Amino acid sequence: MVLEADVIVIGGGSTGTGIARDLGLRGLSCLVLEKSDLASGATGACQGLLHSGCRYVVSDPPSAKECYQENRILREIAASCVEETEGLFVSLPEDGLEYQERFISACGAVGIPVERLSPEEALALEPSLSGELIGAVRVPDGSINPFTLAAENARAAQIHGGTIITHARVDSLLAEGGRVRGVRGTHVRTGEVFEAFSGFVINAAGAWAGQVVRSLGLSIPLVYSKGSILVTSRRLTETVVNRCRPPSDGDIIVPNETTGLIGTTSIQVEDLDRLTVEPDEVRLLLEETARMIPSVGLARLIRAYAGVRPLFMQAGVKNDRQVSRGFVVIDHEEEQGVRGLLSIVGGKMATYRLMAEKAVDAACEKLGVTASCATHLEPLPGSRKHGFVSLAERLRKTSPEERKDPGKDLILCECELVTRREIEKAVIEDGASDLNDIRMLTRMGTGPCQGAFCAYRSLGTLLEAGGAGEGFPDEMLKDFLERRWKGVRPVVEGDQLREEQVAEEIYIGIFGLEKKGPARLSGR
Numbered sequence: 001m002v003l004e005a006d007v008i009v010i011g012g013g014s015t016g017t018g019i020a021r022d023l024g025l026r027g028l029s030c031l032v033l034e035k036s037d038l039a040s041g042a043t044g045a046c047q048g049l050l051h052s053g054c055r056y057v058v059s060d061p062p063s064a065k066e067c068y069q070e071n072r073i074l075r076e077i078a079a080s081c082v083e084e085t086e087g088l089f090v091s092l093p094e095d096g097l098e099y100q101e102r103f104i105s106a107c108g109a110v111g112i113p114v115e116r117l118s119p120e121e122a123l124a125l126e127p128s129l130s131g132e133l134i135g136a137v138r139v140p141d142g143s144i145n146p147f148t149l150a151a152e153n154a155r156a157a158q159i160h161g162g163t164i165i166t167h168a169r170v171d172s173l174l175a176e177g178g179r180v181r182g183v184r185g186t187h188v189r190t191g192e193v194f195e196a197f198s199g200f201v202i203n204a205a206g207a208w209a210g211q212v213v214r215s216l217g218l219s220i221p222l223v224y225s226k227g228s229i230l231v232t233s234r235r236l237t238e239t240v241v242n243r244c245r246p247p248s249d250g251d252i253i254v255p256n257e258t259t260g261l262i263g264t265t266s267i268q269v270e271d272l273d274r275l276t277v278e279p280d281e282v283r284l285l286l287e288e289t290a291r292m293i294p295s296v297g298l299a300r301l302i303r304a305y306a307g308v309r310p311l312f313m314q315a316g317v318k319n320d321r322q323v324s325r326g327f328v329v330i331d332h333e334e335e336q337g338v339r340g341l342l343s344i345v346g347g348k349m350a351t352y353r354l355m356a357e358k359a360v361d362a363a364c365e366k367l368g369v370t371a372s373c374a375t376h377l378e379p380l381p382g383s384r385k386h387g388f389v390s391l392a393e394r395l396r397k398t399s400p401e402e403r404k405d406p407g408k409d410l411i412l413c414e415c416e417l418v419t420r421r422e423i424e425k426a427v428i429e430d431g432a433s434d435l436n437d438i439r440m441l442t443r444m445g446t447g448p449c450q451g452a453f454c455a456y457r458s459l460g461t462l463l464e465a466g467g468a469g470e471g472f473p474d475e476m477l478k479d480f481l482e483r484r485w486k487g488v489r490p491v492v493e494g495d496q497l498r499e500e501q502v503a504e505e506i507y508i509g510i511f512g513l514e515k516k517g518p519a520r521l522s523g524r
Contacts, residue, residue: 045307087141250288415447
């Protein structure tokens with residue numbers, strides 16, 4: 001198979017899909033190649049925080065300013081993905097108030113609007129806070145759905161003629177006469193080898209960016225920082241709550257749709273493909289965040305996950321917390337004399353749009369294209385129709401009184417209130433071809449049951465809608481359940497253990513699915 005496009009983009013995270021959307025709006029054809037699902041790397045493993053920039057305002061003011069500016073843009077163009085939660089930076093007795101003074105001063109210096117609150121005012125805004133707090137600062141943080149964001153960018157790119165191919169791994173870059181002409185890769189699911197050719201290649205493979213350029217003998221100085229995050233069965237706060245101290249482990253809780261996300265750690269790693277959440281990390285995150293939100297100690301954990309931040313290593317930096325969270329566009333012609341290729345590394349999800357803009361600006365200059373960026377002006381497709389749909393609104397729409405069609409409005413995922421109508425839309429209109437696509441587009445299977453009751457129902461709807469292609473249904477179901485189990489395993493105990501035993505009996509005891517990996521739960 002031979003594919004062609006003006007620009008090939010390697011990587012289907014927020015940056016890669018954002019680049020594809022930007023290219024489409026400038027009239028260039030693009031081909032996105034992603035080795036797994038969309039948002040399967042750092043995008044999908046982030047904490048869902050729409051940064052105000054405040055977390056880095058003392059240590060990295062330029063990155064903080066970028067985050068705040070992009071925060072304002074994303075609230076406009078990606079409104080359907082953003083929940084306006086606001087945020088707090090709280091000080092506890094052991095923190096003192098000296099850092100709070102530096103924090104407020106630094107926010108003022110880069111133009112981030114913040115408000116100092118008394119303990120009483122903070123508790124009125126967020127009653128779940130510890131009564132021991134001695135001060136707080138209100139900041140313009142928010143919560144963002146990274147999966148919907150990547151999917152919406154991909155859909156926008158397709159509307160403008162772009163092609164998105166998932167499960168297509170790039171094995172090598174094809175170069176001739178010192179110029180990159182394309183890539184050679186493999187369709188992961190079929191083993192089919194393909195080649196794709198273009199006038200330019202943008203490497204947005206995140207943590208794997210160094211591996212991509214290695215086939216040409218090039219390297220990128222990256223340091224890999226693992227961050228682990230715990231997911232609770234319900235929201236523990238209604239605002240983003242941060243600890244007002246220098247960045248450290250266990251200093252943030254983000255409300256994310258129906259759940260709460262507790263984070264995070266920062267541990268330097270080498271192996272990108274074998275990330276695990278260790279018991280010590282779980283204990284540390286719970287102990288530290290419970291100092292801010294005491295109810296953390298009683299929370300039910302439903303899963304845990306880890307992602308890798310690919311940070312560009314500047315000279316003289318001693319540890320990964322000192323590395324800038326800013327991004328770098330690497331022109332491999334300037335750096336190594338290889339034309340037709342650039343890489344973009346570092347950055348944060350909140351700045352993905354700006355990262356895409358700078359990468360496409362650089363590519364367009366090489367290609368002689370003069371069209372300007374419009375991604376800061378054009379809303380994403382879903383955000384043209386509506387803003388963020390809160391849980392309360394979803395609950396109201398699924399109430400018996402509001403159901404227009406009992407069959408279509410039947411709830412298939414009770415944890416997340418996902419209806420048959422929404423899953424059919426994901427398949428028929430948005431192109432979902434497996435259960436993981438449906439999860440990404442609707443949140444099906446992300447609540448306390450982790451797919452126990454909704455996975456087989458959703459599979460049935462997928463098959464009825466004709467969206468499964470040539471995939472084998474039982475293999476698709478096993479793949480989905482194994483992925484959910486991988487996240488549950490680091491925190492399985494108590495009610496979540498009982499939930500998993502129910503799931504095991506449904507899928508092995510009733511459906512007869514064979515299980516891969518370790519022994520059955522009941523044998524533990």
